[in-house]
Amino acid sequence: MTNHVSPPVSPAKTTDKSLESLRMNIALAGVGGQGTLVAGKLLGTVAIKLGLDVKVSEVHGMSQRGGSVITYVRMGSKVFSPIIEAGTADFCLAFEELEALRWSGLLKTSGTMIINSQKIRPLPVLMGKAQYPQEIRSVIESAADGKARIIEIDALAAALTAGSPRAVNMVMLGALSIFTDIPLDYWEESVMEVFAGKPKLIPINLQAFHFGRDLVR
Amino acid sequence: MKQILLGNEAIARGAYEAGVKLVSSYPGTPSTEITESIVQYERIYCEWATNEKVGAEVAVGASIRGARALTCMKHVGVNVAADPLFTASYIGVNGGLVFVAADDPGMHSSQNEQDSRNYARAAKVPMFEPSDSQECKDYLKKAYEISEQYDTPVMLRLHTRVSHSRSVVELEDPQDIVIRPYVKNVDKYVMMPGMAIKRHVIVEDRMVRLAQDSSADIDSVGLHTITIKSQKLGIITAGAAYQYVADALPDASILKLGMIWPLPQDLIRSFASKVDRLVIVEELDPFLETEIKAMGLICEGKSLFTLQGEYSAKMIRTALTGEPNPASVVSQEILPVAPARPPVMCAGCPHKGLFLALSRLRVQVTGDIGCYTLGALPPMAAMDACVCMGASIGMAHGFDKATDGEASTHTVSVIGDSTFMHSGVTNLINAVYNQSRITVVILDNSITGMTGHQQNPTTGLDIRLRSAPSINLEELCRSIGVTSIRILDPVDSRLCQTVIREELEKDTVSVVIARRPCALIPVGKGKKEDRTVVNKDKCTACGSCIRMMCPALTEGPDKKPIIDWDICNACGLCMNLCAFGALTKGGRKS
Numbered sequence: 002m003t004n005h006v007s008p009p010v011s012p013a014k015t016t017d018k019s020l021e022s023l024r025m026n027i028a029l030a031g032v033g034g035q036g037t038l039v040a041g042k043l044l045g046t047v048a049i050k051l052g053l054d055v056k057v058s059e060v061h062g063m064s065q066r067g068g069s070v071i072t073y074v075r076m077g078s079k080v081f082s083p084i085i086e087a088g089t090a091d092f093c094l095a096f097e098e099l100e101a102l103r104w105s106g107l108l109k110t111s112g113t114m115i116i117n118s119q120k121i122r123p124l125p126v127l128m129g130k131a132q133y134p135q136e137i138r139s140v141i142e143s144a145a146d147g148k149a150r151i152i153e154i155d156a157l158a159a160a161l162t163a164g165s166p167r168a169v170n171m172v173m174l175g176a177l178s179i180f181t182d183i184p185l186d187y188w189e190e191s192v193m194e195v196f197a198g199k200p201k202l203i204p205i206n207l208q209a210f211h212f213g214r215d216l217v218r
Numbered sequence: 219m220k221q222i223l224l225g226n227e228a229i230a231r232g233a234y235e236a237g238v239k240l241v242s243s244y245p246g247t248p249s250t251e252i253t254e255s256i257v258q259y260e261r262i263y264c265e266w267a268t269n270e271k272v273g274a275e276v277a278v279g280a281s282i283r284g285a286r287a288l289t290c291m292k293h294v295g296v297n298v299a300a301d302p303l304f305t306a307s308y309i310g311v312n313g314g315l316v317f318v319a320a321d322d323p324g325m326h327s328s329q330n331e332q333d334s335r336n337y338a339r340a341a342k343v344p345m346f347e348p349s350d351s352q353e354c355k356d357y358l359k360k361a362y363e364i365s366e367q368y369d370t371p372v373m374l375r376l377h378t379r380v381s382h383s384r385s386v387v388e389l390e391d392p393q394d395i396v397i398r399p400y401v402k403n404v405d406k407y408v409m410m411p412g413m414a415i416k417r418h419v420i421v422e423d424r425m426v427r428l429a430q431d432s433s434a435d436i437d438s439v440g441l442h443t444i445t446i447k448s449q450k451l452g453i454i455t456a457g458a459a460y461q462y463v464a465d466a467l468p469d470a471s472i473l474k475l476g477m478i479w480p481l482p483q484d485l486i487r488s489f490a491s492k493v494d495r496l497v498i499v500e501e502l503d504p505f506l507e508t509e510i511k512a513m514g515l516i517c518e519g520k521s522l523f524t525l526q527g528e529y530s531a532k533m534i535r536t537a538l539t540g541e542p543n544p545a546s547v548v549s550q551e552i553l554p555v556a557p558a559r560p561p562v563m564c565a566g567c568p569h570k571g572l573f574l575a576l577s578r579l580r581v582q583v584t585g586d587i588g589c590y591t592l593g594a595l596p597p598m599a600a601m602d603a604c605v606c607m608g609a610s611i612g613m614a615h616g617f618d619k620a621t622d623g624e625a626s627t628h629t630v631s632v633i634g635d636s637t638f639m640h641s642g643v644t645n646l647i648n649a650v651y652n653q654s655r656i657t658v659v660i661l662d663n664s665i666t667g668m669t670g671h672q673q674n675p676t677t678g679l680d681i682r683l684r685s686a687p688s689i690n691l692e693e694l695c696r697s698i699g700v701t702s703i704r705i706l707d708p709v710d711s712r713l714c715q716t717v718i719r720e721e722l723e724k725d726t727v728s729v730v731i732a733r734r735p736c737a738l739i740p741v742g743k744g745k746k747e748d749r750t751v752v753n754k755d756k757c758t759a760c761g762s763c764i765r766m767m768c769p770a771l772t773e774g775p776d777k778k779p780i781i782d783w784d785i786c787n788a789c790g791l792c793m794n795l796c797a798f799g800a801l802t803k804g805g806r807k808s
């Protein structure tokens with residue numbers, strides 16, 4: 002059974018006006034089991050600390066069985082729809098290369114896409130019915146025609162160095178954090194709050210988060 | 219204090235704050251997490267019921283006895299619970315009673331796209347529809363007040379995007395749990411014609427009063443919000459659709475309904491009179507539109523929008539404004555097509571061995587609902603029909619009787635343990651009683667897998683993971699009168715094939731119990747040292763292990779298998795399939 006007890010979130014701490022006017026759409030694309038849900042929850046926690054309204058839209062059910070999963074995070078002074086429309090994502094974090102290709106349509110002009118170089122071959126590819134596309138990063142980059150930032154990192158290797166393949170999500174968030182104006186302590190406190198129920202995991206996840214920052218600096 | 223909660227978690231929190239005493243539900247996406255997160259509130263009695271009808275009846279009982287009670291289900295669950303719902307509407311309540319129905323437009327995880335609002339109208343009960351997590355909590359609490367004030371069960375309609383979106387919720391202190399006194403009252407609680415005739419009058423009167431009060435008192439009965447902006451365009455909407463409208467049409471006037479049945483007719487008329495053009499934005503059926511047109515008002519709705527799937531801000535903008543929609547910076551036309559990533563049976567999934575056997579036997583399969591429905595997809599493609607929970611056995615019996623038994627020589631019905639307890643067992647009784655010749659395979663993976671691992675009467679644990687009596691499936695089948703019962707481990711795919719072939723030949727009802735725990739639950743985890751190793755010298759690259767499509771076993775450049783030890787669950791299915799002894803246990807520790 003999944004644990005549906007959300008830890009309490011400490012109240013908004015920001016007094017910085019520029020942060021209060023922040024508006025961000027962040028899409029997290031991956032494969033069931035890659036930790037996009039936890040990443041979404043963490044971004045929700047960061048938003049509350051910023052005193053912002055936030056919506057995190059998850060996919061449960063069928064898609065967990067190794068299917069493609071997308072989590073949308075929208076934050077701002079007031080958020081209505083939980084869904085990010087095509088061409089409106091400020092950030093798209095692709096936890097897997099093929100998913101980067103699939104969800105690249107979400108990215109907006111001057112947005113940033115961070116791709117984890119991991120490849121997880123889907124059933125049609127395993128069955129020889131389809132080809133896993135080559136050079137996904139450069140294909141997306143040329144389709145963006147210089148109007149967006151496309152970055153690729155090896156988040157899996159960094160997560161393994163930090164101590165767990167499951168920390169890929171923290172590496173991705175670490176990389177994201179560099180491109181936002183949100184101060185580091187908001188992120189670190191959110192990591193600690195999200196893993197409050199499993200304190201042993203905090204050091205690994207914090208380290209993975211910092212590895213992610215280092216990869217894109 | 220503020221917390222960011224899933225819509226479903228907010229419903230659970232609302233139940234806690236409202237002093238709910240009892241929750242009895244059957245799981246179903248997207249409603250499951252409500253009852254799962256009730257578990258954290260220890261003062262609430264909660265349980266997994268065998269099916270939605272049972273869950274609803276338990277809640278009805280608790281309500282009559284004076285407790286606030288809740289039952290939660292997915293949209294198709296309401297079909298199962300419809301019988302108690304329709305008559306609970308007549309008897310009303312003692313303690314407040316709420317039915318939560320979670321709809322799934324777009325069918326993220328469902329077999330149809332039915333619209334639960336039709337049930338509120340048909341059963342003559344009020345229905346609320348929240349649009350975010352805060353409203354989930356607020357509306358549920360209001361539903362209990364309305365339930366007791368108007369002596370009626372209340373329905374709350376959720377939506378995948380509301381159930382499974384997290385947003386900010388302000389927590390409040392819980393009310394005490396109050397159990398109201400129970401007084402015997404046959405006129406109210408015993409529905410025989412003589413009493414029900416009188417109750418029906420009360421029901422109709424109640425709905426009229428609710429409709430009036432919902433208009434007159436929008437803050438404490440109807441929970442509607444009216445935003446008057448442009449006179450040119452007015453939108454009536456509710457629930458998830460409201461959020462898309464708010465994004466797409468910042469200048470429109472909006473009437474957002476909270477209680478969506480019965481309709482606040484006076485309020486709607488007054489809103490309609492303030493705008494030049496009235497448009498109804500609602501997913502699925504033209505429920506509001508039909509009713510509003512029946513009031514004699516002119517409006518548009520499904521002439522602009524589809525009856526299918528989820529809406530979006532983009533769809534609404536396109537239909538109602540001339541504004542361009544945002545376009546992606548990554549021009550999609552020049553990108554290669556991304557191969558689909560369909561869900562697959564997990565590494566170590568016990569259903570795989572059984573379905574490989576069915577696929578080799580080339581039999582007809584009447585299927586059922588659960589993880590094993592994936593057996594309908596390649597590479598097994600071993601399913602002919604799948605309708606609703608429990609139907610596999612009835613359909614096989616139908617095949618049998620339609621052909622005077624001929625079909626039963628080559629038809630197998632498959633059903634999971636939870637689905638068997640839900641509504642398969644009554645079908646099996648029917649088949650035995652009516653002297654069928656069917657062969658039923660119960661896929662006993664010791665859990666309700668599809669919906670995320672809930673306990674059920676066969677697993678030996680209750681919802682709080684305390685030990686509980688467990689039904690012995692073979693004893694149950696024997697007591698029904700099944701004479702041929704075989705138990706096997708589906709990892710032995712060849713044995714499955716032999717046993718099923720033998721059972722197909724018998725001209726009585728046969729049950730094969732394919733028993734192995736789900737690979738994702740603790741008792742289903744294999745030992746690391748038993749993971750598969752490949753002996754490349756013995757491997758002939760015949761491809762039979764590759765073809766079974768285990769996520770842990772992929773084809774290398776030499777056409778021989780490569781095992782991913784991070785994923786391999788040491789089930790041994792690939793070893794059983796290899797005719798050359800090239801796959802053996804021996805994956806190193808850790």
Ligand SMILES: Cc1ncc(C[n+]2csc(CCOP(=O)(O)OP(=O)(O)O)c2C)c(N)n1
Nearest residue numbers: 246295587588589634635636637666667668
């Ligand atoms: C009436 C109804 N209620 C609930 C569901 C949701 N649902 C789909 S499959 C399933 C249970 C599957 O469990 P089981 O039969 O044990 O098979 P498994 O997934 O474990 O293989 C449920 C609850 C549904 N589809 N219909």
